[in-house]
Amino acid sequence: MPGSGYAVDLYEADRSLGAGLLLTRCFVLTANHCLRYLRGDEERISVHLGDGTAVGGRVCRRVEEADLALIEVLEPELVPPALPVGDLPRRGDRWRGLHRPSLSDPHLSGHVDEHSVDYTCVGGGRIQAIQLLAEQTLGDYSGYSGGPVERESTHTCEPALLGVLIEQYPDRQAPERAANVLFAVPLREVMSRFPHFRTGHLLRALEPPASTAERTGRQEEQSATRGVVAPPAVGVPVGALSEAPSAPVSVDAAVAKGEALLSALKEWSERGLIDPAQVAGLQVHVAKNVIDLALGGDMP
Numbered sequence: 461m462p463g464s465g466y467a468v469d470l471y472e473a474d475r476s477l478g479a480g481l482l483l484t485r486c487f488v489l490t491a492n493h494c495l496r497y498l499r500g501d502e503e504r505i506s507v508h509l510g511d512g513t514a515v516g517g518r519v520c521r522r523v524e525e526a527d528l529a530l531i532e533v534l535e536p537e538l539v540p541p542a543l544p545v546g547d548l549p550r551r552g553d554r555w556r557g558l559h560r561p562s563l564s565d566p567h568l569s570g571h572v573d574e575h576s577v578d579y580t581c582v583g584g585g586r587i588q589a590i591q592l593l594a595e596q597t598l599g600d601y602s603g604y605s606g607g608p609v610e611r612e613s614t615h616t617c618e619p620a621l622l623g624v625l626i627e628q629y630p631d632r633q634a635p636e637r638a639a640n641v642l643f644a645v646p647l648r649e650v651m652s653r654f655p656h657f658r659t660g661h662l663l664r665a666l667e668p669p670a671s672t673a674e675r676t677g678r679q680e681e682q683s684a685t686r687g688v689v690a691p692p693a694v695g696v697p698v699g700a701l702s703e704a705p706s707a708p709v710s711v712d713a714a715v716a717k718g719e720a721l722l723s724a725l726k727e728w729s730e731r732g733l734i735d736p737a738q739v740a741g742l743q744v745h746v747a748k749n750v751i752d753l754a755l756g757g758d759m760p
Contacts, residue, residue, distance in 0.1 A: 466544045466621075467558040467608050469508040470517070470531070472498055477505065479559040479607035480531065481624060485539040485720035488531040489650060490606035491626045492522050492583070495529055505531065513538060523653045525585025527626045528645060530654050537716040546647045546727060547611060547620035549575040549590045554614070555622060559607030568604060569612075570594040570640070572622075579643055582627060590623050590644040599637040601628040609644045623647060651728070718746050 468488055470477040478494030488507055498505065503519035516534035523529070533539060549555075549572050557568035570593045579589035592609065594601070605625055613619045623644035631639045651657040725742055 465510050465540065467510060469559075470494065470606070471506040471508060471514075472504075473506075476561075478603070478605055479625075480507070481558075481606075481608040481621070482533075482539065482543060483650075484543060484724045485536040485541065486533050486717050487656065488517060488533060489624055490529050490531065491624065492524055492527045492529040493626075494606045495519060495522075507531065507533060509539065511540065515539065521654055521656065523585075525581065525583045526587050526645065526649070526653055527581045527583050527585075528624070528650065528653055530656065535713075536720060537713050539716075539720075541719070541723070543720070543723060543727075544608065544610075544621035545618065547617075547622065548648065549611070549622045549646055551575045553622070554612040555592060555609050556612055557604060557607050557625065558610055559604065561603030565603065566596050566598075568594050568596055568601070568642075570596075573641070576646070587645060588649050589626075590646050592625075592642040592644060594640040594642055597640045599631075601638055601642060604642075621647065624650070657728075718749070721746050 466482040468480045468482060470480050470488075470490060477498065478490060480488040480490035480494070483489050495503070495505075498519070505517045505519065506514050507517040508514050515538050517531045518534060519529060520532040521530040551572055551574060553572040553575075555570060555572055560567055572590060573593045574591035576588050577591050578586060579591075580586050590609070605627070607625050609622045609625055611617070611620045611622050623646040625642060625644045627643045628638040629641040629643070631637045722743055725746075
């Protein structure tokens with residue numbers, strides 16, 4: 461049960477998988493272990509938004525060692541533009557969880573104990589995590605994973621998304637129970653773990669598509685300078701923020717994706733999550749692709 465405009469529930473048919481959050485209108489972030497019982501090879505799921513709307517989703521990237529997973533929203537035009545404002549955590553920040561497993565479960569809240577700690581996940585990966593103290597001593601925080609952790613508003617700062625909740629820490633005196641120490645992955649770590657949000661990938665993804673002949677010519681030219689044989693040209697679709705081939709995109713869907721990405725680029729730049737020097741170029745590429753499609757061109 462989502463607690464805000466960007467907190468979502470994830471389902472496979474009628475079976476609840478856990479929580480997630482909208483990073484943009486095109487992508488949902490969750491804890492990878494929430495998807496561990498997902499059936500089928502295609503990994504299709506249903507994303508339930510805060511207003512009750514259900515949209516299709518597809519798992520497009522897993523980072524098991526960091527317990528993170530990225531889900532592509534297949535119908536971004538149905539997602540309302542209620543996207544999070546991100547920020548970096550600070551020690552002592554008051555936080556609240558925006559997701560609870562059911563109406564009979566309490567909301568989580570507390571304060572940031574450590575804003576950045578070296579932490580080894582259950583999956584074996586070493587990450588920079590936020591160490592949280594929860595005021596609610598439940599003994600078991602299962603069902604809260606994948607939900608967004610938001611900084612509470614104060615007289616000096618606005619609410620802001622800090623990260624995604626992934627793990628609880630066992631009580632050393634009673635290992636079958638959990639202590640009130642929780643760990644979340646901050647946004648900076650999320651951006652570094654997924655190539656979809658790296659500046660270089662965004663630039664490549666938004667480049668106008670080259671013809672097969674142009675790609676082959678460039679490859680042969682590059683190979684000649686290195687003294688190697690060029691591999692066969694492979695047509696890889698660009699323009700979608702996913703490494704998998706994509707289906708043709710409608711004008712409405714392209715505009716929705718473009719608006720979401722432009723908004724996210726501005727926000728990420730202001731928060732220091734991506735290099736501000738690259739933002740102007742990225743924005744031009746986004747706008748150009750959307751305009752080309754609206755004027756009757758093909759969307760890459």
